[in-house]
Amino acid sequence: MSSPRDALTPDSLAMLQVIADTGSFAAAARSLGLVPSALTYRVRQMEDALDVLLFDRRSRQAQPTEAGMELLREGARLLQDIDSLAHRVRRVATGWEPQLTIVTDGVLARGPLFDLVEAFYAIAPPTRLKLREGILNGTLEPLTNGRADLAIGVAVNASNVAGIQLQDLGDLAFILAVAPHHPLAQEVEPISDATLLQHRAIAVADSGLRDTTSVGLLDGQQVLTVDSMAAKIEAQVRGLGYGFLPQGMVRAYEQAGKLVVRQVVRPARSLRVHYAWTTSGHASPGRALQWWLEKLSSPTTRAALLENHQDC
Template sequence: MQNARDVLTPDSLTMLQVIAEAGSFAAAARRLGLVPSALTYRVRQIEDALDVLLFDRSARQARPTAAGAELLREGARLLGDIDAVAHRVRRVATGWEPQLTIATDGVISPHTMLELVEAFFAMAPPTRLKLRDDIMSGTHEALTSGRADLAIGVSVAGSDVAGLQQALLGELLFIYVMAPHHPLAQAPEPITDAVMLQHRAVAVADSAQRGGMTMGLLGGQDVLTVDTMQAKLQVQLRGLGAGFLPQPMVQPYLDAGHLVTKRVARPERRVRMHYAWGGPGFNAPGRALQWWLAQLQSPTTRTALLENHHRF
């Protein structure tokens, strides 16, 4: 009998993913250019080596068992690790990264990011860009887990991750806002936590896969949670809740009377935002990352990333 190392190859893990995506052995065999019997034999070899059943064959469809689903999850992670190794090897060889992944927090101006992307592509570099949207500690986690090469808008102070470097982007003031027809818009200032507790809060879910942060929420408070800062803004414009938002993001809505801000009894909330790069095994930035780091050295660019939320 073969052991697990013999059967858990990149090809076999990819094959299992194709079966799960296709939904049947016959459909997967067509995609892979194999006869169904050969595909079934290869799967049985893996099952025998692991001593588990990976797919439920009681129906015509191939449904992963609980063990199969776990192997698919871990297999996807292993294949990602292999791709990351190849990515690093190619980067060392050419100087230009094949792909540069940038994680940006929801407080970062999308307009300024796209202006930077335009300027980057104007050089016709060989590097592909991948932009990720993350929230709170998820932006930092994307970098430290290897899913991103550069993180813009990191609010986590410091890190004990070897090789990680960061620099100050700027400071953001978060203010408490709500729609003018929301009950809190008429409440006397400063608004205390006891008063806040009586009204629904709007929160953005931390995108970190492990742990995560919560900000400005009270125990026992009714909470509406959304995935992005833009969704939070839209929810609060409709009067469905109140919450803290970056002052540059909401200022035009305050000026137009679509939102109102209220002083709160708790201390003013200013958050120092950073950008970060590097991590385990990091030696020196490739040419693409060097370009982005050079742009971030500009005070004008850093300010625009935090404040340029509206185009008129």
């Protein structure tokens, strides 16, 4: 008796599909150019290997049993996967990566990011894209541990990380923004740290696994910590606290009357962010990564990712 692995070949799975489509062994044999006895023998070999009955032979029609139906469903999926794999392998031989994982910091504008995704798909690459979001160290860590190929919006120091290449994305200016009904909206400007200390701050948690980084918080103040920039803005719009946000991110909310910008005594804070990539030990990036790096080399693209926030 052959093993299930020997019996479940692409040819045998395709043969079962022909039997199910034609409705009889005789019709399937004619379609496949086989004599009926040869076809019946091959089916019996599969049934013996699996120790199941695949077709009900009590009528003149070849009716799949429940086990046969399951094998037909999964077999069709496997055949499609094989075809897809063969297609990807042929395309990868031309220099395209099978998958490109990109991690982006939550401070980036979503619209320009998905403009890039749309433009990438427009060239019909064989590469599958996987997008992830991180905050602070959580943007860099997937790159250093091999779970990402490109990180956009890296705000922590990565200049000394082996195997990582780094380029400037630009500077983010952070400003204080609060809901119109928040007490700080009525305070005399510029607002001192002593006044800020009396109110709850909204902070985004560092999504890194090893390190935690806090930016702009005062010692001893009450803090509501959330896990994304979207949640931070929601909390601030609701008046649950105050927070510093990238200037471009605040603009639409300010125009809609959902947030107001307030001046503070402390010096304006600007954060230099980068994009970084790894070639996973290869001499040069694959074609998908090359495409993204070429787009990121454009000052217009970099500025859009930092400034063109439109969600509100």
